[in-house]
Amino acid sequence: MFAAFLQYLFSGLTSGAIYALAGLGFAIIYNASHVINFAQGEFIMIGGMASATLVAAGVPMPLAITLAMIISMAVGVALEKFAIEPARNADVVTIIIITIGASIFMRGAAQIIWDKEFHSLPAFSGEIPIAVLGATLMPQSLWVFGVAAVVIVALWWFFNRTMFGKAMLATSHNRLAAQLVGVGVKKVLLASFALSALLGAVGGIVVTPITFTNYEAGIMLGLKGFSAAVLGGLGNGGGAIVGGLIVGIAEALASGYLSSAYKDAIAFVIILFVLFFMPNGLFGKRGTDRV
Amino acid sequence: MGTLLEIKGLTSHYGRIQALKGIDVTVGEGELVALVGANGAGKTSLLRCISGVQPISGGTISFDGKDITGLAGEKRVPLGISQSPEGRQVFGPMSVEDNLRLGAYIRKGPTIAEDMQRMYEMFPILYKKRELPAGTLSGGQQQMLAIARALMARPRVLLLDEPSMGLAPLLVEEIFQTIVTLKQAGTTIFLVEQNAYAALAIADRGYVLETGSVVLSDSGQALLSNEKVKEAYLGL
Ligand SMILES: Nc1ncnc2c1ncn2[C@@H]1O[C@H](COP(=O)(O)OP(=O)(O)OP(=O)(O)O)[C@@H](O)[C@H]1O
Numbered sequence: 001m002f003a004a005f006l007q008y009l010f011s012g013l014t015s016g017a018i019y020a021l022a023g024l025g026f027a028i029i030y031n032a033s034h035v036i037n038f039a040q041g042e043f044i045m046i047g048g049m050a051s052a053t054l055v056a057a058g059v060p061m062p063l064a065i066t067l068a069m070i071i072s073m074a075v076g077v078a079l080e081k082f083a084i085e086p087a088r089n090a091d092v093v094t095i096i097i098i099t100i101g102a103s104i105f106m107r108g109a110a111q112i113i114w115d116k117e118f119h120s121l122p123a124f125s126g127e128i129p130i131a132v133l134g135a136t137l138m139p140q141s142l143w144v145f146g147v148a149a150v151v152i153v154a155l156w157w158f159f160n161r162t163m164f165g166k167a168m169l170a171t172s173h174n175r176l177a178a179q180l181v182g183v184g185v186k187k188v189l190l191a192s193f194a195l196s197a198l199l200g201a202v203g204g205i206v207v208t209p210i211t212f213t214n215y216e217a218g219i220m221l222g223l224k225g226f227s228a229a230v231l232g233g234l235g236n237g238g239g240a241i242v243g244g245l246i247v248g249i250a251e252a253l254a255s256g257y258l259s260s261a262y263k264d265a266i267a268f269v270i271i272l273f274v275l276f277f278m279p280n281g282l283f284g285k286r287g288t289d290r291v
Numbered sequence: 292m293g294t295l296l297e298i299k300g301l302t303s304h305y306g307r308i309q310a311l312k313g314i315d316v317t318v319g320e321g322e323l324v325a326l327v328g329a330n331g332a333g334k335t336s337l338l339r340c341i342s343g344v345q346p347i348s349g350g351t352i353s354f355d356g357k358d359i360t361g362l363a364g365e366k367r368v369p370l371g372i373s374q375s376p377e378g379r380q381v382f383g384p385m386s387v388e389d390n391l392r393l394g395a396y397i398r399k400g401p402t403i404a405e406d407m408q409r410m411y412e413m414f415p416i417l418y419k420k421r422e423l424p425a426g427t428l429s430g431g432q433q434q435m436l437a438i439a440r441a442l443m444a445r446p447r448v449l450l451l452d453e454p455s456m457g458l459a460p461l462l463v464e465e466i467f468q469t470i471v472t473l474k475q476a477g478t479t480i481f482l483v484e485q486n487a488y489a490a491l492a493i494a495d496r497g498y499v500l501e502t503g504s505v506v507l508s509d510s511g512q513a514l515l516s517n518e519k520v521k522e523a524y525l526g527l
C-alpha cells in the first residue's frame with residue numbers, strides 16, 4: 001500500500017519538477033510583458049530533441065546538453081525579436097495568439113528538422129534503481145530533483161541579488177517607473193524570453209531519459225506548465241513551483257489509483273477549476289485583467 | 292548660467308487627442324522652474340516627453356546643447372534626466388532599499404552606497420523602514436522615496452510631477468521644504484504642480500500651462516502677483 005503510494009509520489013514529483021520549471025518560464029514572460037507564452041512547451045521539446053539527437057550523432061553528452069540549451073535560448077530570442085517585438089503595440093491577446101502560432105510553427109519545423117519518432121537520451125548516471133521503503137527511484141529522477149532545485153536557487157539569486165534581475169522584477173511591478181530609472185524594457189523582454197527558453201530546455205533535457213520526447217511533446221508539457229503557473233497564481237514564481245509539484249503529484253495519483261487514462265485530464269481539470277473558482281490561483285494577488 | 296533643458300515647439304498626441312500644442316520651455320543650470328496648470332492641462336504629458344516615455348509628434352528637446360528628441364527613455368537617465376513621477380510609482384512589493392538602489396540602476400561603484408547614506412540622512416524615516424516593502428509606506432513616505440529614488444541617479448535635472456498630490460498640509464510643507472533644500476544645494480529642478488501658490492512661491496521662474504499650451508511665463512514672484520494667475524489658480 002504505502003510502497004505503491006511512494007512509487008506514485010516519486011513519479012509525480014519527477015514530472016512535477018519539470019512542470020514547475022515550465023511554470024516558472026510562463027511566470028517570467030508573464031511578468032515582463034503580461035503575455036502568456038504558449039510556445040513554452042516547445043522550448044522543452046527543443047531541449048530534449050536537440051540533446052537526444054546530438055548525443056545519438058556522437059556528440060559527447062556535456063557538449064550536446066550545452067548546445068541544446070544554447071539552441072533553445074536562440075529560438076527564444078528569435079521568437080521575441082521576430083514575432084513578439086514587431087507586434088509590441090498590439091494588445092496582449094493578439095500577442096498570445098502569436099505565441100500559439102509560433103508554437104505550431106516550431107512543431108512543424110521540428111518535424112522537418114528531426115522526424116516524428118520518439119527520441120531518448122541515456123540516463124546521466126545509469127539505470128540501476130534505488131530501493132526506498134519498498135518503492136524504487138530511478139537515478140535520473142534524482143537528477144531531475146537536483147537540477148530543478150539548483151535552477152530554482154539560481155533563479156532566486158538572479159532575481160534578488162543581481163541588479164539586472166531586480167530590474168526585471170521592478171519592470172513587472174511598475175513598467176513606467178522602471179523606464180524612468182533607466183531600465184531598458186526591451187532588453188528585459190528579450191531576457192525574459194531567453195531565460196524562459198533556457199528553463200524549458202533544462203527541464204526537457206533532464207527528463208528525456210525518463211519520458212522520451214518527440215516533436216509533439218511540448219504540447220502536453222506546455223499545458224501542464226501553464227496549469228502549474230495558473231494554479232500558483234500567474235506571475236508568482238514560488239506559486240509556479242508549488243503548482244507544478246501539485247499538478248505532477250495529482251496526475252501521478254490519478255493515473256495510479258484511477259486509470260492512466262486520466263493522467264493528462266488532470267491538468268485540464270485543474271486549469272478549469274482554478275479559472276472558475278479561484279482566478280488568482282493559490283498565491284496570486286493581481287487583479288483579474290485576464291484574457 | 293547656461294541653458295540645460297530646452298524644449299521647442301513640442302507637440303504630443305494620444306491617438307487623435309492632442310495633449311501638447313507646441314510647448315516652448317527652458318530650464319537653466321541651477322534653476323528651479325515651476326510649471327503650473329489645472330487638471331488635464333498636459334503637465335504630466337510634458338514631463339513624460341522629456342523623459343522619453345511618451346511619443347513626441349513634433350518639436351525638439353535638447354539637453355545640455357544636445358538634441359535628444361529621438362533618444363530612447365532609458366538612455367536619457369545616464370545623461371542626467373531623472374523623474375519622480377505623478378502618483379509616486381514606487382516598486383510596491385520591493386523593499387525601500389531596493390527602490391533606492393534601482394534609482395541608481397544606471398550607475399556603478401562605491402559612490403552609490405554613499406548616496407544611499409545621504410538619502411537616509413535627508414529622509415530618516417526611509418532608513419527606519421528600509422527593509423519594508425515600499426507599498427507599505429504612507430503616501431508622504433512614498434513621495435519621499437520617489438524623490439530619493441530619482442536623486443539616486445545623480446540627475447543634472449530633477450523632474451518632479453506633483454510631489455504634493457494627495458498629501459496632508461503638513462507633509463506638503465515638508466516636501467516643499469525638501470525641494471528648497473535641494474535647490475540650495477545646486478540641483479536643477481523642473482517642478483510640475485497643481486498647487487500653484489506653493490510652487491510659484493519657491494520657483495525662480497514659472498510657466499502656466501492651459502490645455503496643452505503655455506499661456507504665461509515670468510519669474511515666480513511676478514506670476515504670483517499676476518491678476519490672471521491669481522484669479523485662475525490661486526483662488527484669490
Ligand atoms: N493615456 C491617455 N490616453 C488618452 N488621453 C490621455 C492620456 N493621458 C492623458 N490624456 C489626456 O491628455 C491631456 C493631458 O493630460 P495630462 O495627464 O498630461 O495632464 P496633467 O496636466 O498632468 O493633469 P493632472 O493635473 O490631472 O495630472 C488630458 O486631456 C488627458 O485627458
Ligand SMILES: [Mg+2]
Binds near residue numbers: 335377
Ligand atoms: Mg499630471
